[in-house]
Amino acid sequence: MAFNKKLHLENNIKALQVAFELDLEKRLATNAEKEILKQYSGFGGLKFILNPANDYRDIQSWTKSNQMYFEAT
Numbered sequence: 399m400a401f402n403k404k405l406h407l408e409n410n411i412k413a414l415q416v417a418f419e420l421d422l423e424k425r426l427a428t429n430a431e432k433e434i435l436k437q438y439s440g441f442g443g444l445k446f447i448l449n450p451a452n453d454y455r456d457i458q459s460w461t462k463s464n465q466m467y468f469e470a471t
Contacts (some may be wrong), residue, residue, distance in 0.1 A: 401443055407467060413438035 416431050417438075427435060441447055447467065457465050 403444060403464075403467065406439065407444055407447060409434075409437035410439065410441065410444070 413435050416427065416434050420427055420431065444467075
């Protein structure tokens with residue numbers, strides 16, 4: 399299967415949200431949460447996501463194929 403940046407990013411974000419929630423609530427992960435955490439795979443293929451995105455000018459400096467990941471949600 400080809401590398402899917404959007405899916406990779408979504409899985410990482412979900413995993414980070416679960417990790418922060420577990421830390422905040424000071425509890426262990428449920429089996430369902432463990433499955434989400436297993437999907438975390440780092441940002442190696444998504445290094446651009448770690449760049450500042452304070453306004454549109456920041457986004458313009460990235461490649462066109464990466465700009466869509468910073469659209470307002």
